[in-house]
Amino acid sequence: MTSSNPAHDLSEPMVHFAANLRLLCDRQGSISQICRKLGINRQQFNKYLSGRHMPSSGNTRMIANFFGISPELLNAEPEHFRALVEGNFFDVLDQLRRAPQVVRFLSTVAVSSKIEKGEYVGCYDRYQYSSIYSRKILRSAFCVFQNGDFLNHYYIERFPSYDDPSRIEYIFKYHGFTFPVEDRVFTIDFESVQRNEFTFGIFSNVQRSAKRFMFGIVSGVAATMFRQPFSTRAVLHYRRPGLLSREELKATTTLDMNDPSIPREARDYLGESPDMIKPT
Incomplete structure (x- = not known):
């Protein structure tokens, strides 16, 4: 029997990736600017944000590099991922790395x-x-x-x-x-x-x-x-x-x-x- 609810068809990795990506984008600002800097089509990026599509390994790596994290972290459970982001951790880490x-x-x-x-x-x-x-x-x-x-x-x-x-x-x-x-x-x-x-x-x-x-x-x-x-x-x-x-x-x-x-x-x-x- 086929599910009538599209959300039920989303795999756990897709849901986790989408939630974590939305959190990072909310902290970064304009999604349009993010897409331009990444060189990824906005329509395609929206599919990543909604959990309807997983990016290729190359795009995943590019997105992770843009936000200064490892690709593996993007697939973490959202509550764990949020614990890492809380306290401006990545912002401070980026500043430290550049010093x-x-x-x-x-x-x-x-x-x-x-x-x-x-x-x-x-x-x-x-x-x-x-x-x-x-x-x-x-x-x-x-x-x-x-x-x-x-x-x-x-x-x-x-x-x-x-x-x-x-x-x-x-x-x-x-x-x-x-x-x-x-x-x-x-x-x-x-x-x-x-x-x-x-x-x-x-x-x-x-x-x-x-x-x-x-x-x-x-x-x-x-x-x-x-x-x-x-x-x-x-x-x-x-x-x-x-x-x-x-x-x-x-x-x-x-x-x-x-x-x-x-x-x-x-x-x-x-x-x-x-x-x-x-x-x-």
């Missing part, structure tokens, strides 16, 4: 041909002692994804209210670069909600039985006296490939130090007492 100092830096430490980038791509649970809630372990959702020749990452922190733990008091979102260098992984990112903090990390990749971890040290520097610079141990526990799901974002919270949901390997590395280092 001469950053270009020189990336040319020396970016992605070595000897590094298998796919080894690091995917979703992680991130554990560290909280710099806000004393003696609590923060579980955040962390994702590494490939964007052109580089690895980028983003992660989400959510802090429940002291008065009502069922209500979220604070949400922080970080976006940045991931650099595998030899047997270490370096991270540099910025917080995109309050826009006042940079964090830096160095991790070592470790395989424990069937589990994959990265153990490291993270330092943060904020542009306000109310949030002091800090340094602490952090653990990344690999969960699966792909981008973060809504369920993983809901699971981000602060936990008691002995919460059984924290992997034993993470607890052992973090230690029995908070090791947050702050200036006196």
Whole structure:
């Protein structure tokens, strides 16, 4: 039996691509100007926007390059894609990429041909002692994804209210670069909600039985006296490939130090007492 509703005939990749393309176009401005710059017929482009047609691999690559992202990201689930776009992430990333100092830096430490980038791509649970809630372990959702020749990452922190733990008091979102260098992984990112903090990390990749971890040290520097610079141990526990799901974002919270949901390997590395280092 043939469906009478054209929307039912659209494949999931077409629907995802169309929704993500519309989001990018809404942020960019005139669709006519976009079509002229891309050299794509407006009528054909409208079919991409409506989900009635998927562009060729060549046109997909051209569209992705125009917006400064990888072709694979255009096919991500729309809610995941929106999480990447929130906070002007791509705009800031483009500005960083164009900065001469950053270009020189990336040319020396970016992605070595000897590094298998796919080894690091995917979703992680991130554990560290909280710099806000004393003696609590923060579980955040962390994702590494490939964007052109580089690895980028983003992660989400959510802090429940002291008065009502069922209500979220604070949400922080970080976006940045991931650099595998030899047997270490370096991270540099910025917080995109309050826009006042940079964090830096160095991790070592470790395989424990069937589990994959990265153990490291993270330092943060904020542009306000109310949030002091800090340094602490952090653990990344690999969960699966792909981008973060809504369920993983809901699971981000602060936990008691002995919460059984924290992997034993993470607890052992973090230690029995908070090791947050702050200036006196």
